[in-house]
Amino acid sequence: MEHFTENGFLPEISVNLHLKQNVSMTLKERIDAFSELGILMRDALDGKPGNHAEELAGIIARQQFRNQWFTPEYVRLAISSIANELTTGNLEKWTSAYRMPESPEVPLKVAVIMAGNIPLVGFHDFLSVLITGNTILAKLSSKDEELITALGTILAKINPGFGGRISFVKDRLSGFDAVIATGSNNSSRYFEFYFGKYPHIIRKSRNSLAVIKGNETGEELTLLGRDIFSYFGLGCRSISKVFLPRGYDIQALAGHWAEYSRLMDHSKYANNYDFHKAVYLINKELFIDTGFLLMKVSRDLASPVAVLNYEFYESLEKVDHLISSDRDRIQCITGHKYTPFGMSQSPKLWDYADGIDTVEFLLKKKCSVIL
Numbered sequence: 001m002e003h004f005t006e007n008g009f010l011p012e013i014s015v016n017l018h019l020k021q022n023v024s025m026t027l028k029e030r031i032d033a034f035s036e037l038g039i040l041m042r043d044a045l046d047g048k049p050g051n052h053a054e055e056l057a058g059i060i061a062r063q064q065f066r067n068q069w070f071t072p073e074y075v076r077l078a079i080s081s082i083a084n085e086l087t088t089g090n091l092e093k094w095t096s097a098y099r100m101p102e103s104p105e106v107p108l109k110v111a112v113i114m115a116g117n118i119p120l121v122g123f124h125d126f127l128s129v130l131i132t133g134n135t136i137l138a139k140l141s142s143k144d145e146e147l148i149t150a151l152g153t154i155l156a157k158i159n160p161g162f163g164g165r166i167s168f169v170k171d172r173l174s175g176f177d178a179v180i181a182t183g184s185n186n187s188s189r190y191f192e193f194y195f196g197k198y199p200h201i202i203r204k205s206r207n208s209l210a211v212i213k214g215n216e217t218g219e220e221l222t223l224l225g226r227d228i229f230s231y232f233g234l235g236c237r238s239i240s241k242v243f244l245p246r247g248y249d250i251q252a253l254a255g256h257w258a259e260y261s262r263l264m265d266h267s268k269y270a271n272n273y274d275f276h277k278a279v280y281l282i283n284k285e286l287f288i289d290t291g292f293l294l295m296k297v298s299r300d301l302a303s304p305v306a307v308l309n310y311e312f313y314e315s316l317e318k319v320d321h322l323i324s325s326d327r328d329r330i331q332c333i334t335g336h337k338y339t340p341f342g343m344s345q346s347p348k349l350w351d352y353a354d355g356i357d358t359v360e361f362l363l364k365k366k367c368s369v370i371l
Contacts, residue, residue: 024103025161030131031091033159038086040154041079052154059150063119067143068268070119074231075147078119081346091131094349098359101133107165108134108362111176113191115183116141118231120148124349125180128358130155135165137176180358201361203354207301208344209241211319211335214248218256223342225257227334230345232269233305236331236353237344241301241309243319250310254290261292263306273306301329 025033044056060079063070110129114122122138126148129136140148149168156163179200181191188204195202210224227239244250263269276294280287288295298309313319323330331353332344352358 025133025159026102027095027100027131027133029159029161030133031088031095033155033162034086034091034127034131035088036158037151037155038083040158041083041086041151045076045080045083055154056150059146063147066146067116068266069232069234070144071266075119077230077345078121079147082120082123084346085349090349095131095359097350098363100131100359100363104133108177109137109175110134110362111137111139111169111173111179111181111195113139113173113179113181113183114141114144114148116143118235119144120151121235122148122182123151124347124353125182125358126152127349128362129180130162130165132359132362134362135167137167137169137173139169139173178362180361182353199361199364201354201356201358203356205302206236206329206331206354207240207303208237208332208334209243209301209323209330210239210341211243211316211333211338212245212248212253213316213336214245216336216341220341221253221256223340224334225260226342227344228308229257229260229263232263232266233303235345237347239308239332239334239344240303241298241311243311243313243322246312246314248312250295251288251290254288254293254295257290257293261290264292269306272304276304276307301326 040051040053041056043051044053044060047053047057056079060072060075063075064072108129112122112125112129114125121144122140126136126138138148138152145168152162152166152168156166176198179191179195179198179202181188181195181200182203183191185204188202191200191202208227210227216224224239224242227237229238231238233240242253244253264273273292273294277287277289279285280294280296286297292306294307296303296307296309297311299311300309303309323333332339332347334341334344
């Protein structure tokens with residue numbers, strides 16, 4: 001989290017849209033606005049003129065100069081994943097599962113502290129707070145400030161009622177009723193200290209894994225590459241470890257991912273590859289070198305950038321046991337009885353981070369502490 005230190009938040013300037021204050025919106029109006037935002041985002045990706053398309057195209061192109069990990073390819077992937085979910089049908093299906101108020105009598109002021117590991121990683125919290133009729137005080141990561149601010153500004157132009165309900169806060173957070181904070185295991189301790197007395201969701205580090213049974217098609221194994229390499233593996237839904245049946249040809253598996261050798265053209269990815277390769281060589285650790293990915297036997301769920309952990313198993317029952325024991329550290333699992341291969345980076349609106357239902361939390365007027 002970029003503006004958070006052991007001594008608190010760094011003092012900076014707050015930004016409030018303030019296009020129109022204290023405007024009541026019905027649930028349908030909120031859904032319609034986000035649906036239109038989805039259309040604008042899809043149009044921008046398709047290169048259609050007008051309706052902020054040029055503005056978004058420019059923002060997409062320059063993110064790599066603000067954050068080298070945010071390449072145009074992966075910014076577009078993040079926008080596409082969100083935009084495809086922002087349809088009237090999806091939004092209605094999602095919200096219909098709750099007793100969603102048309103317009104809360106007293107909206108909650110929700111402080112949302114966003115991470116910045118992948119583009120727009122905090123958008124679902126942004127959406128959840130606003131779709132429930134509440135007010136968001138969003139503290140952005142310096143790694144991902146422009147994208148979410150631009151979408152918030154466009155949303156407030158679509159429906160000015162959002163103008164008084166969106167604040168991008170850069171100074172000390174105050175005057176809020178609940179907190180949603182996402183960070184590392186280390187930063188979560190500070191979040192607990194500062195925000196533990198408020199109703200809250202505090203998310204820690206999580207990792208994702210894949211389970212290979214041995215009967216996957218070539219297409220499925222190729223799609224697994226998308227789960228592993230998208231966003232350079234920096235997302236909590238990026239596959240950092242695979243379970244393989246004993247005797248599986250791990251090198252043949254890597255042959256399905258040759259297209260991602262292009263990641264070595266990215267200096268930061270290549271630096272990680274070179275660094276970890278040197279460490280393993282110096283420590284005389286066994287690993288497989290594909291030329292663009294290091295594959296290492298490890299029980300760890302987490303793996304560094306440019307490294308994929310793997311572990312052989314004797315039975316699927318043993319894998320189920322291992323997954324169950326690590327459930328609180330796992331974000332997503334891909335495999336035949338799990339999330340389909342190639343879909344780990346495309347969560348549905350109702351796929352909640354850390355398995356905590358954000359909307360249910362926000363709809364409780366007397367929120368009990370959630371951690």
